[in-house]
Amino acid sequence: MAAADARGYEGFEGTAAEFTSESEPWWPEPRRARAGAPNVIVMLIDDLGFSDLGPFGSEIDTPHIDALADDGWVFTNYRTAPMCSPARAALLTGLNPHRAGFGFVAHVDPGYPGFSCELPAAAPTLAESLRAGGYATFMVGKWHLTLESRLHDGADRRTWPLQRGFDRYFGSMDGFTSLHHPHRLVQDNSVVDVREFPDGFFLTDELTDRAIGMIDDLRVNEPDRPFFLYYAHTSVHGPIQAKEADIEKYRGRYEDGWNRMREQRFARQRERGIVPPHAELPPDPLADGASIPAWDALDPEEQRLFARHMEVYAAAVDEIDQSVGRLRARLERSGEWDNTLVVLASDNGGTAEGGPTGTRSYFAQFGASGAMPDGWVRDVPRDVDDIGGPRLFGQYPTGWARVSNTPFRSFKATTYEGGVHAPLIVSWPDAPMTGGLRDQFVFVSDLAPTILELCDVPPLDERHGRPAFEMDGGSIASVLADPAADGREAQYFECVGRRAIVEGGWKALSTVPPTRDEGPEGGVWELYDLAADPTETRDVAALHPERVRALAARWHAEAWRNTVFPLDDEGALFRLRPDTEEPLSAPVDLIPFRPPLERFRSSKLTVLRSFLVEVDVLVRDDAAGVIVAHGDQGGGYLLALDDRAPLLAYNAYGAMRRADGPRLAPGSHELVLRVDERPGLRWRVALDVDGAEVARIDDVPMLLGMAPFTGISVGYDYGGPVDWELHERHRSFPFRGGELRRVRYVPGQRSTHDATELRAVGRAVLAVAD
The missing domain is CATH 3.40.720.10 (Alkaline Phosphatase, subunit A)
Structure with missing residues (x-):
């Protein structure tokens, strides 16, 4: 989305306040519905x-x-x-x-x-x-x-x-x-x-x-x-x-x-x-x-x-x-x-x-922007009969x-x-x-x-x-x-710079946004006579250049009236975010046994970055259960104690990796789950107990885009489990035999693969709205 004044879209007269919602109570007095x-x-x-x-x-x-x-x-x-x-x-x-x-x-x-x-x-x-x-x-x-x-x-x-x-x-x-x-x-x-x-x-x-x-x-x-x-x-x-x-x-x-x-x-x-x-x-x-x-x-x-x-x-x-x-x-x-x-x-x-x-690994290719590295697995093979069931996201x-x-x-x-x-x-x-x-x-x-x-x-x-x-x-x-009544005369369409307009039985469309030099009506347009060709099999743009120009101009006028501009010609639609989101990436202490932290809120702590999970836990003789779980069968990670022994489980879009450590002695322990970025959108996952590494999973694909989809739960594994085998043995595996005194997420530096640009527009909009 190039700047408006560089694209010929200047002159927008609306204000930010006109396009934001108000927070004061508003309940119009209802009238009685008509009888019948x-x-x-x-x-x-x-x-x-x-x-x-x-x-x-x-x-x-x-x-x-x-x-x-x-x-x-x-x-x-x-x-x-x-x-x-x-x-x-x-x-x-x-x-x-x-x-x-x-x-x-x-x-x-x-x-x-x-x-x-x-x-x-x-x-x-x-x-x-x-x-x-x-x-x-x-x-x-x-x-x-x-x-x-x-x-x-x-x-x-x-x-x-x-x-x-x-x-x-x-x-x-x-x-x-x-x-x-x-x-x-x-x-x-x-x-x-x-x-x-x-x-x-x-x-x-x-x-x-x-x-x-x-x-x-x-x-x-x-x-x-x-x-x-x-x-x-x-x-x-x-x-x-x-x-x-x-x-x-x-x-x-x-x-x-x-x-x-x-x-x-x-x-x-x-x-x-x-x-x-x-x-x-x-x-x-x-x-x-x-x-x-x-x-x-x-x-x-x-x-x-x-x-x-x-x-x-x-x-x-x-x-x-x-x-x-x-x-x-x-x-x-x-x-x-x-x-x-x-x-x-x-x-x-x-x-x-x-x-x-x-795909049987839906999140391996959904919601991630940008090209994936060579060797990225988009479909983790699993039993065909599992497709459609709870163990697989297809x-x-x-x-x-x-x-x-x-x-x-x-x-x-x-x-x-x-x-x-x-x-x-x-x-x-x-x-x-x-x-x-x-x-x-x-x-x-x-x-x-x-x-x-x-x-x-x-x-x-x-x-x-x-x-x-x-x-x-x-x-x-x-x-x-009336079957003979008139329908709509025209309608514009736009999605990520792809443009189209239907008018009076004709349809003009362009599959890519125009360049800066071409202007909003420019680029390559196709033309279809929908009355004669409703399934768009014959592009007749070369036969009707005047109609193409007229429809492109109509699209421009409709797009201007409908606040379509600026077009996403530079990927800014996905790259630009308001700076009001920045606090969502601050370190946070999570409370055990509460509903999971919401998906997007959780993602700001982990996606496209390294991060730490710091845990202060009191272990008794019968300590067992999930300490923290983030994700589900579509991809996620989990830290648990299984009969006092630390267990790491990592679900790489359906491919399971596990590592465990020695049983913990009763008493207080400091656990640190370290998730460190590696080249090629990979992570290294390791667990330290009282300053010493006890378990490690060396190389796994990052969870990114919309994964992990289920948010972070502390003290149990909510809903769709990260590790199905653990789920079959213990269901949500609530933590017992001890006390989770503190669970803290500490996000690290953002990945170089993260193209997000935080801009002050978020606070500016709030200032105008106030």
Whole structure:
């Protein structure tokens, strides 16, 4: 992100205060909902491809979603943002993603309004407007609309769900989590304090239980009050996991491979009118064929491995459908289903982050910026049947992601249709309109104004005493009523400098940001006539240079109005961070047996640096248990006493290393865990007891990016264990037979591989806001 005045983007008139939230209490007086107002369920599915549901051509069993489609509206021309946080922000505010503060997912903080990763203070959410309109407002699942640096237990909660309009919340504030052992769960404004999860726990089921419980609690007390439920699934984002019984249901279903499966889905789409008869399936040279192995060229072992990945993915989609069925059954019992408006969509296209062969070591290649050194292991081999279960963090291969996005090109995070063209189903049995297929252009920011109109609830006209931002989206109620009604005329897209605009059936896109000399409209643009070529198989830019220039200019105007600039042409989106994060890297004393330190807060002590863990422990004759654990089956480290003997365990993205020392004599001891950086993004891990080294693991790959994913727990190993064998013997292995008097993390110097630049913008924004 080059400086604005160097790129021709000067003249931005907004102030930092306009794009930060206020902390003072703000609760608009609710009015009574109109008689007969519908309940509303918005179900958002993470990283689901266009063709992954039955109504859109899938072979996956989705009978309950099929029933929604049969009674409702199926949108074949719905588009969303290329990534998840931007789509969620647009859905909840009716704003375009950058105007809503989310030009990227909530893991950056470079200091620009369009990338603030906070919903603007003057942008009421759908939940806030509906609550003011008399609705009870509930949310379960993935939030992902709060800065990482404000996810910890001492953080300002102004951007947490309850402060943005929800009466009740249960789920994961982060972008994803393990479904078998969630790394962190939040209920309302507090972390859920649980040591370990019971065998058979599964988050999708738990979220559905919680959602039904919220409805039950409301109905006991207010039988006629309408509710808004925002159910944001954590499936099917990586790590892709499912229950074994559901995986078994799909065993053998994908042995024919991804090419045949893609062709079969495309044929069903044509039969059902999901794609027009003249649409073509993009051939390999256009459709990432170079990164997808030919199925018939794979050996049987590879085919079984890759098929298992897709079996797990299918099971996870099936489980989402089961959640729809359970909610429907609950509302049918109370006679409420017919008057429930359901909106079901995906937040972006299917993802290729698993790479050509998929991975059983998700964090070895996810969330890390920059090139990895030679020899870096991206897929630690393990039993194929463990894929999808609690012992393994997996992601399906690119070939299956292409199947998910049938019939479109490319994947999540791109501005090709594969990144932004998603399924949308609307159902409302009591609606005064008739359902069916709709091919009008609809964008994610259109959903909030549509829901408000159908519920007869006006959007709030102010928030925190400020005039509310005008929504960018427009209601599509007329499209529901009339198959011939007009849809959206135009929409811009941008992701990490990748640009696109759709206008009147034409689409111009550029896969890379322009150079400084080219200016914001410059660079190489492709052009597609979507009416004739909906799957982007024929670039006609050379035939229509004037149209390309006009669309590039329109993109520039839209981008300027929506605070898209500056473009990420120098990697600054990931490199620049506010200096207000610096205190998170100061030494800290941790308290035994409390909930784990939050993921990002923990990472500031360990990731891309050397560090020490200093322990003052009193050992008795029966001393045993975990002293400190950081991470899970996706990668982590652990220090424990096993029958008074020190034990080091290091999980290198699935590859286990262990070392132990001699038993400690009863009494007080000073333990120092030393984690020292070595060349090539490696660590050396050693343990000193009373000044003498007693155990060492010489050379392991650093845990970086999003790993360790589960935060630091002291006195036990929370949730997903670092060492599965230790977990099988002792479960969370709480420390006993002594006293953890002090556990202190002391971060060392940052690695030379850490390109982060801390800038004073953080304190400047706070000063203006105050």
